[in-house]
Amino acid sequence: MEPFLTGTAMLFTDPTGLMIFVCGLLGGMLFGAIPGVNMLTLGAVLLPFTITMEPAHAVMLFSVIYCSGVFGGAITAILFNIPGAPENAPTCFDGYPMTMKGQAGKAIGAAVCCSALGGVASACLMMGATGAIANWAVRAFGPQEIFALIFFGLAVSASIGASSLWKGWLSVFAGLLIATVGTDPVGGIPRFDEWNLFGLEYRSYYLSAGIHFIPLILGFFAVSEVLVQATNISRGLRERPKAALEFPTFAEFWRVRFTVLRSICVGFFAGILPGIGATLAAFLGYSQAQRWSRNRDGFGKGEIEGVVASETANNAATGAAMIPLLALGLPGGALTAMIMGIFQIHGMEPGPLIFINSGDLVWITFAAMFWANLLIVILGWIQTKTVVHILRVPFRWLAPGILMLAIIGAFALRNLVIDVWVMFIAGVAAYFMRATGYSPAGIVLGLILGKIGESAFSKSMQLMHYDFTGFLGRPISALLLILGMIAIVSSIMRELRGKGRVHAPAD
Amino acid sequence: MCASLTPTSMIANFRAFCSMPSDRTETTQSVRLIAFLSNSRKAILEWLAWTAIAGVAFLQIGNFxxxxxxxAFGADGWPLAICSAIFIGATLQLVVMLLRNRAGMQSQLESAGNSRETDSTPGWPSLQLVAIFMLPFIYLFLMPRLGFFAMTPFFIVALLLLMQVRSFATIALVTLFAYGIALLIFTRLFYVALPVGRIEPFYGINNAIVSLVRAGM
Known part of the structure; x- marks a missing residue:
């Protein structure tokens, strides 16, 4: 407790540090909430400026951006069905239907409070057990366990957002197939960069680098949403949602207490593992909430529990992601890799010794993450009372701005116009997918986990000398694979009995 | 009658007929047949689409x-497994949909799916709708040639017109706001190198706009 209080005191008594903390908090929320840019954009822009900063300030800034950025993406997911980042995709499933029902304030309020709860719980766990958890995770989780976890995650989350199990799985398979474009993870051989069809030949260096998920996410969610709304407007079907400012009641939060606890556990566990992070955490949190909910059929139609589950889980992953980074020097995602870059810029080496050599830095970072998550409640409450008013603006006025941001966001990623083409093609594809009950979120899940999954599978095969039973020889991977198989079989049985999912994300 | 039928309405009609005492058995049979054929056609089309995707990908796998x-599995092992999974998944979906359809027990799932489909894609799309879908691609084709800064205001105005905004003041204000914010944030603050075109005089115009936006920096 004492180091935490010291870190807090150092944070709040240093005017420069405090200013950086507030800027990071507001910047992360803002960039998370603008479709087309996200916390990674802000991180990439700020990274060069960290050279002149104190190392503690720089690491603290990025940690705070991480916490607030993950929450910020929920706002656009709820208001416009456009997630700010992949980890906010499951928030759309129930957040947007709530907006359409005139409960935007309630949805944002739930997202605010549960993001804060998830983040604070994760920060506390991080402060209490960084060393022990990091050592356990690294020893217990090899490529076999990572592959088994991805299999389990896909097995329980595949049909989320689709109108049937088959459509959910086909969406995920499509995402997995897109993820194979680019170089293979073992030999570095380019795949799908040469096309030879009916005598026509095509070669693209762009495809050698793989299809980035950012233009696809922008297309699947932002562009397709604009197309859907434009279609509704042209047919006179569009109804403007009511801008309600109602905050969730205590009774509503109490009703979902177990969902919150479950999502914290799921999010924290997924966050520790390098490369898995907040996206799978959010999908797993959502699917588990649906599985155990009494109101299972309400999911996808504007059930507050859905928003609570995904937002708690994705923020619970933020603190957990710092554990392997600080204790072992293993970044788990893009933003933690940038933090690793800051350490290197300043000639520091994260690892067990960092707690001894740079205790101040570690505890200022921990304290900043804790307070950032707590302050999300206050700032989020203000946002609930203000941002919701955007709904009063007719969508036809907002559409050009949304498309503009999406175009620039897709282009700025690699300064390639072809990324913008990919975004628009994905947008049109998603329009038809949504109309036929397929899940764009499933494609995103497959796309993000596909590369990690293939890499983990190939390493596992090499380690196990191509003996598939080797997966069952390790307790964690065996357990995850068996649970995944049970999930698949039970969902097929449910589907065949005609009790499958009856919802898809609101269009 | 057939022209206005959708799968949902056909099934509803079918159910309504079923509940009546039956001197209409033949009509019921024909409605049932129409519903069956319509749903089967949809299922087969989806199967064909997925099989085509898996098939095209499978043909390209030979290139690497x-x-x-x-x-041991090489660069093609994983994509091959996914293509097979897509084919198997699509075939299972087809079989389940056809069996359900045949048994005449379309689940709630299908009716929910179909009602959504009919909401969003009834009949032929209007010219306006086609234009909304085409506009981004026309913009993308022209943007690298004529430049982002010269093309974007026209794109915004065209989009607003297609979305039935008719007030001149609204069009002007929204265009100014969206364009202005984009320039201010991405060109002035973040130095994003947006395309300036390669055809004169647009190249010159784009560069002039960039210089203006970054004036004083």
Whole structure:
């Protein structure tokens, strides 16, 4: 407790540090909430400026951006069905239907409070057990366990957002197939960069680098949403949602207490593992909430529990992601890799010794993450009372701005116009997918986990000398694979009995 | 009658007929047949689409079928498995949909799916709708040639017109706001190198706009 209080005191008594903390908090929320840019954009822009900063300030800034950025993406997911980042995709499933029902304030309020709860719980766990958890995770989780976890995650989350199990799985398979474009993870051989069809030949260096998920996410969610709304407007079907400012009641939060606890556990566990992070955490949190909910059929139609589950889980992953980074020097995602870059810029080496050599830095970072998550409640409450008013603006006025941001966001990623083409093609594809009950979120899940999954599978095969039973020889991977198989079989049985999912994300 | 039928309405009609005492058995049979054919056609079309995707990908896998030292499955093993999974998944979906359809027990799932489909895609799309879908692609084709800064205001105005905004003041204000914010944030603050075109005089115009936006920096 004492180091935490010291870190807090150092944070709040240093005017420069405090200013950086507030800027990071507001910047992360803002960039998370603008479709087309996200916390990674802000991180990439700020990274060069960290050279002149104190190392503690720089690491603290990025940690705070991480916490607030993950929450910020929920706002656009709820208001416009456009997630700010992949980890906010499951928030759309129930957040947007709530907006359409005139409960935007309630949805944002739930997202605010549960993001804060998830983040604070994760920060506390991080402060209490960084060393022990990091050592356990690294020893217990090899490529076999990572592959088994991805299999389990896909097995329980595949049909989320689709109108049937088959459509959910086909969406995920499509995402997995897109993820194979680019170089293979073992030999570095380019795949799908040469096309030879009916005598026509095509070669693209762009495809050698793989299809980035950012233009696809922008297309699947932002562009397709604009197309859907434009279609509704042209047919006179569009109804403007009511801008309600109602905050969730205590009774509503109490009703979902177990969902919150479950999502914290799921999010924290997924966050520790390098490369898995907040996206799978959010999908797993959502699917588990649906599985155990009494109101299972309400999911996808504007059930507050859905928003609570995904937002708690994705923020619970933020603190957990710092554990392997600080204790072992293993970044788990893009933003933690940038933090690793800051350490290197300043000639520091994260690892067990960092707690001894740079205790101040570690505890200022921990304290900043804790307070950032707590302050999300206050700032989020203000946002609930203000941002919701955007709904009063007719969508036809907002559409050009949304498309503009999406175009620039897709282009700025690699300064390639072809990324913008990919975004628009994905947008049109998603329009038809949504109309036929397929899940764009499933494609995103497959796309993000596909590369990690293939890499983990190939390493596992090499380690196990191509003996598939080797997966069952390790307790964690065996357990995850068996649970995944049970999930698949039970969902097929449910589907065949005609009790499958009856919802898809609101269009 | 047939022209206005959708799968949902056909099934509803079918159910309504079923509940009546039956001197209409033949009509019921024909409605049932129409519903069956319509749903079967949809299922088969979806299967064909997925099979085509898996098939095209499968044909391209030959382009990178190379051995990798120390890895028996090579670069093509994983994509091959996914193509097979897509084919199997699509075939299972087809079989389940056809069986359900045949048994005449369309689940709630299908009716929910169909009602959504009919909401969003009834009949032929209007010219306006086609234009909304085409506009981004026309913009993308022209943007690298004529430049982002010269093309974007026209794109915004065209989009607003297609979305039935008719007030001149609204069009002007929204265009100014969206364009202005984009320039201010991305060109002035973040120095994003947006395309300036390669055809004169647009190249010159784009560069002039960039210089103006970054004036004083």
């Amino acid at each position: 079928r190379r051995e990798i030292a120390d890895y």
